[in-house]
Each structure stands twice: as C-alpha cells, then as structure tokens.
Amino acid sequence: MKKHTDDENSPCCQPQIATENSLAVLHTKQNVELVDRHVRQAAHAVLFQHFNHEVASKLAWLDGPKNPWRTLVLPLAQRSSCLRLSTLGLAAAHMSVVSPQDKSALVQIHRNLRDATLCHLNRQMESELKRGVARCDKITEASVLIEIILTMISLCYAEMFIPNSTRWRLHLSGVRTGFDRYDLANPHEKVISQFFIEELDYLEAFGSISTFSSALRRHRPVSQHATSDDYFKEFTEALYEITVTERTRDNAFRTGKILAGTDMTVWQDKLTRSYDSVCARIDSTPSQDVSLQIGLKSVLKAQYYACLVYSYQALASEAERSVATPPLLDCLYNEIIFMTSWPTESVSHNISFPLFILGTASQLYTEKQVMIERLFTENISATGFSCNSAVLQFLRDFWNATAAGSTQNWIQYARDNEERISPFIVF
Template sequence: MLNVRISSLPPDRQTAAKDCRRCIKRRIKCDRSTPRCRKCTIREFQCPGYDAIQLKWGLGVTRIQKPSERSSTSQSSTNTNDADISSAALVPRVGVSPGRDIVPRMDQNSPISITRTPSPTIDRPLVDSYTSAILSRNLFTHFNIKVAPRLTWVDRPDHPWRKVIAPLAQRSRCLGLSILSVAAAHLSFTSSNIPSATATPQSINHRLRDASLHMLNQKINTELANYHSTTDHLSRDSTLIEILATTLVLCYGEMLIPHSTDWNLHLHACRVLIERYTWRNRHSTHPNAAIDFIIREVADIEVFRNIGAFSIEQPFITDALHPRSKSILLDDYFHTFTGVFREITAEERRRYTLSQKVQAQENANQSQPPSPAPIDMAPWRAKVDLAHARASADTTRLITTHGTNTQKWMHSIVRAVYHASLIYAYQSLAPLPEATAEIGTSLPILLAEIEFLTAGPVHSFSHDIFVPLFIAGTECWVDQGRQEAVEGRFRELLAAMGIWCNFSALRFLKAFWGRGEYHRVGGWIPYARENEGDNGPFLVF
C-alpha cells in the first residue's frame, strides 16, 4: 500500500502553513511538502496546492440579514455578460470585512437557505463573489504599494494617486476596473515565479481591461448623448472626469505591457478629453483637485513623449497643458525639470521649423526671413540651474525624516537629472563646439551618478533613472563599453520596475548606435527626426 511516513521526510524541507485541499477532503494528515504534497504525488493525484485562504463550508458562512440590509442589497441581474462578471472585481470598500463582502452580493431569491450547508458546486456565485473580493483587495493593494510609486518622481503617503484617484475609484466601477487591470499587468511582467494556474495575472489583466474599456465606451456614449441636455452641470463634469481618469489609468496600463504602443492612443484621447473639459469650464473659477492632477500627469507624459516626436505630434509640443489651479497636492519636487525639458523641446522644434522655411525660400529664390541667430546658452543654463536649486530645496525638506541611504539616493537622482537636463539643452540648442565642451564635462558626472544609483539593490527611486540613462545613452555612440553598460542597466531596470514602454527607448538607442553617419554630439536628434516613420513612437518615462 502506498504511504508516506511524515517522520521519514527530511526535517529541513520547506513546508506550507496549511494542509492541501485534497488531503483535507480525504481526511488524512498532509505532509505539507512544497510545492506539492507527497501524499498526493505518490498516488498520482493532482495536488491543488496550498491556499493562503481556504474556504470552509459551514453554517458560519451565512447569516440572517436585517430587513434594512435585505432591502438595500437586493438587485436584479438579468442578461449578465462578460463585462458584468468582470466588474464584480471592484475595488473593495475600506473597512469592510470579507464576510460582509459576500452578503451584499446575495439576492433575496438566492437558493441558499439558512437551514442547509452551502454547496461549492450549487452556490457558485457565492464562491465567485468571495474570491473576486479577495482578488480585488490584493490587486488594489499591489497598485498602491508597487505601481503608484512608479508613476511619480517622488512618492509619499498623501500622493494624489491615493488622496484623489483612489476615493474616486471607490465610486466608479469603470475606473476601479482599470486600476485593477494595471495592477494585474504589472504583476504579469515583473513576477518571475508566477504559479501555473488557469487565471494568470496576464489573463486577469486582459479580462479586467476589456471590462473597463466596455464600461468606458458606455460612459463616453452617455457623455455625448447628454451634451445638449439640461442635466446638472456638476453631474456631467463628474462623468467626464471619470472618463478622463479611466483613460489616463489605461494609458499607464499600456506602458507596463512589453511592445504595446496603445499608450499613445490613450494619451491622445486624454488630450482631447482635457480640451473638452477645459472648454466646458472656461468660465469656472472653482478648483478641482482631480482634474488638476490628471492634467499635470498627462502634461508630464507628453513632455517625455515629445522628446522623440517631431512632425506627428508637433501641435502638442508647443501647446502645453497646465493645471487650472495650484493645488497643494501638486508637488514641485521634479516638475521644475519637467518644465525645462518641455521648453527645450519646444524651442528646438521652433528653430528647426524656422530654418526649414529659410532653406525652402532660398531654394525658391524668394525673399528670406532672417535665419535663426545662434543661441545664447546662458539663459538656458540659468533655467536648468534654477530647476536644480528648486528640486534640491524641495527634496531636502521631503527626506529629512528618511534614512541616510534614502537621502544619498535622492541627492544623486537630483544631480543625475540636472546633468541630463544640461546635456539635453546643449544637444538641442547650442552650437556644436559649445555643446561638445559642455557635454564632455557633464557626461562623466552623469554616468558616475547612474553607476551609483544602479550599483546596489532596487530602491524607491530606481524608476527615476530611465530619463538620465536615456540621455547618457545618446552620447555613447563612440564607446561600445558604455553602450553595453547602458543597455545592461536598461534591461535590469525594465525587469525590476515593469515600466516596459522604456524598452522602445532602448530599441531606439541601439538603432541609433548602429548608424555611423549620425555619430556626433546631439546626432540622435536629426536621426530621430529623419527616421521617425520607420522607428515608430518611443517613450522614455
């Protein structure tokens, strides 16, 4: 007879905290060996593994509802489709226990009776609602702890992702689903040891994303249908903000998926929605924290998208978005640098357009507008220095309560972004001799800061390295050793951070390194401009 004596097993083996479900069902003592129990394996049973939370069916699961609860929780569910099923995985209400999550989803006509024990096979909706609530909690927690900090230069407990967007997601099923889908996407492409199961994080991401898109489409149709209606103005604004927040979250979700360029589609939609909201509220003086935060987020994404955008996104480069009010929630920590990047890009595009007009009129023998005069780089350097001073002051106040390592990382990030900004300014605007001299000074310092920031384990500022790393890579065209170092750092950060849109920036760098005719200081800019159609959009974020 096949048997496993637990006393004969190695005492130092890894064991689970609970018995496997099959041993529980068979009413035998489980040896709890991981990853599969040996009592199942020796009998060629498929061990179901060890659940962190095991459902135990008994009378304790159900309870008699109060009349007030019964009336408030009864709801019809006719013609349920996939989107409705997926939408059950909503962000849980804060402070509600798992046991209470089940009850509101039970209908008055539920076949479950308080006089019998529920059956896992008959009462499938009860199981689905419970597991859905657990999954929602886990995904929402993952978003707050792992994803939201990657979407901002410097994270803090009262960041608008938690202070503004999370409460909005509690009221919006559409937004809640999009947040859960982003968390699942991040899990899909950062977890190295995902257990094989029917519902992997990637499949969960697809289902939640599709459900969110379905509901988003319904919201957009409602918004368009009510355009000329007499519906309350605040109600219409609330719907539009919900649409905009969901679109922004979906944009971030696509940034986490390797080889996806759908973030560009969502980003364009965000711009259109913001313009619609701004026009509708052009006479309003009331601040709105949610819309201000969303506008700032979209504006920041556009800044780094426009670094590699030329003819296609030209209008968005010069027509920058700005929040309508200065909210205390909109910190300035690194956004001074973001503003400098925006101004540098806009000035480079303006000067290039003017030079093209001059050249075209020369070829046509027409009267010419004056050629762009050589730029005085002193004011531009002053802009970068001012951004550096503000960022240093802001971050010094922020990190006084943090440990020594955190303070060192933060100061190093500030220096890295400062030198990256200087290099970008001189690449884009300065005459070649002046640019060569300045970049020759700043590049070694930038590379040293990157080396310090990536030498140890992943930390809370690792995601901030992508922009300085990209700028450093644009000036490594002559040194294969530096190219390999930049590529290695890119791949390590991509795997750890899960911000896979930056892979398109690495792909761009590798293509540029292989084009010797463009190898000169700032040569990546004409390469990007002349090969934009072939390379496609890239984003360094």
C-alpha cells in the same frame, strides 16, 4: 359536471413539480455563480493590494503619504466602476511583468479588465456627449469628465507595462481630448483636476521626445502646488519646453525662415535656478531618513545634468554643443554611477531619462553601452515599465547606425527614421 378538455390535460397546463434533478441543477448553478463571485472579489482584492503596495510607488517620483495614486485615485475608484476596472487592469498589467510564473494568466486577466474598462468608458463618453448637448449642470459634467480622464490615464500607464505595446499613445490622445473638453475654471474637484493635469504634463513631456510629425501643445496647470512631494516638476516642464522649442524651430527652418542662434545661457540659468530651488526644498524638509535625502539629491543632480545636455542637443549649434556637453556628460555619468550604487529604492526608479540621455552620447563608447543596457534591463525588471525596452532598442539602433564614427545628433536621427522606429516614451 365540468368536462376536462384535451388542452387542460396536456403537460403544458399541468403544474410543474420540481424534480430532484432540476433542483440539483439549479442549486449547482447558484453555487457556481456564488463561487465565481467570491473568486472575482478575492482576485480584485489581491489586485488592489498589489496596486497599493507595488504600483502606486512606481507612478510617483517619490513615494510617500501624499502619493495621489493612493490618496486620490484609489478612493475614487471605489465609487467609479469605470476607474475601478482600469485600476485593476493597471495592477494586473504590472503583475504580469513582475510575476513571470503567472504571466499568461495575468496577461489574460489584464486583457479582460481592459476590454471591460473600454466598454464602460464608451458608455461614459456617450453619456457625457449627451450631457454636453443637454447643457446639464457643470458639477456633474466635471465629475464625469474627471472620471473619464483618470480612467484613460490608467489605461495609458497599463499599456506602458505591456511589452511591445504602443497603445499608450492612443490613450494619451484620449486624455488630451478629454482635457480639451474640461473647464479649468470649474472650482469643484480642483485637487483631482490638478493631479490629472500633472499626469498629462508628465506623459506629454516624456512621450513627445520621439514625436516629430504631430503638433505639441502646452497646458497651464490650474495651480502651481503639486499634489504630491514632486521635486522634479520644474525639470519636467523645462524638458517639455525644450522639446516644443526644438520642434518649433525645425518647422520654421523647413519653411525657409532664417533662425537666430539660441541663447543657451537662458536655458542654463533656468535649469540652474530650478536645481538650486529644489535643493533648498530638500534641505529645508525635515527628514529622519538621511539616506533618502542623499538619494533624492543624487536623482536631482542626474535630472539636472540630463536636462542641460538635452537642451544643448536640441537647441545649440554643433560648435557650441561639442564644447559644452563633454563636461556635462562626465558629471551625468558620475551621478548615474552614484545613483545606482546608493540603496534607495524609493527614488532609484527615476533613472530612465538620465540613462537615456547618457546613451544618446555613448555611440563611440562600448563600455558605457554595456553599462547602459544592463541598467536599463535592471530598471525594467524592477519597475515593470516595459515601455523602456523600446527606448533601449532605439539606443541600440542609433549606436549601430553611428558606430563608424558619425557625429549625427540623435534627435535628427530619430526625426529622419520616425516612420521606421517604434514610438517610445522614456519613463
């Protein structure tokens, strides 16, 4: 007869029978996890819907069926966990600004999504570096790099929605680094590649305005055809060229080189050709919406005059500037008045740069300052781009510093005070 040992009689060796309580606990835990999953999925659906309806339109010069944030980014986000998280975070960041009643909860949701995105992004970058060492196939490497770069672009825009954040600069630096590793000769995913190159161009053009201590680089697009109905691409490129030229000339001057005067007719002709070309494109595009075409032309004129004024501020002698800019500023002012009175929401968010340039020349005009502050505030409220609060703060500082009648150029003021002034991007 087999004897039972003490070990066999111990509770540990006895078969465990599920009690009613333990089953209840297990069942409750499963229910909680199920509810959490459904709540998370519902929240993500709301955020994707907000991105599709509200955010995508603010990230393009002109919203429409070709908007690449819908046609390119959203489908890719469904396949990439990293890009999906950053897109959701971008939507949450925007919603936190335009939905003040839920601000604190949405800010926390954005932070959680941003942190999760960064964790995924770090893993992706580590994998990409290992693939680079292992010399894996070019198609895989390009696809992963595109995913990484688009994720960082989304992170950059998300920080531009967050009040007082300067992290957009960090993410923009990451975009540049990713771009440096990307092979432009790769024929795969060319449309997506073109899109993120355009986005990098935009971010660098409008983010370099307040940058003086770091080198500026110019990237050549892989194609001259924009991925969306972008009527302002040529002005963005000209804006960046003006900034790069100004920084190059200033660096040369500081090293003791004697500089020849800038032939401003070259820049005037370049900008006028761009203006005429885009006007012809708008006129030749069949549109049922006359109001939209009028609004587009108004924005185009405002961008044109703003770029002309900026070119004189950046590159002309003081004597040339004092003669050329007053009539241009009058035209710019009139166009801004017309733009803001015209009911075309799909293009009215493009007012920031013209408004900024007008502001840099309004230090002696209190009425214009009041109008500019009001329009900037309304624009921030309508678009969610809180980064423009730093732009407005710069203008206030500049106005206060030159209120006594100083004719100091705003570019030199920004350069002299770069360490003190919060970096800003005009968007």
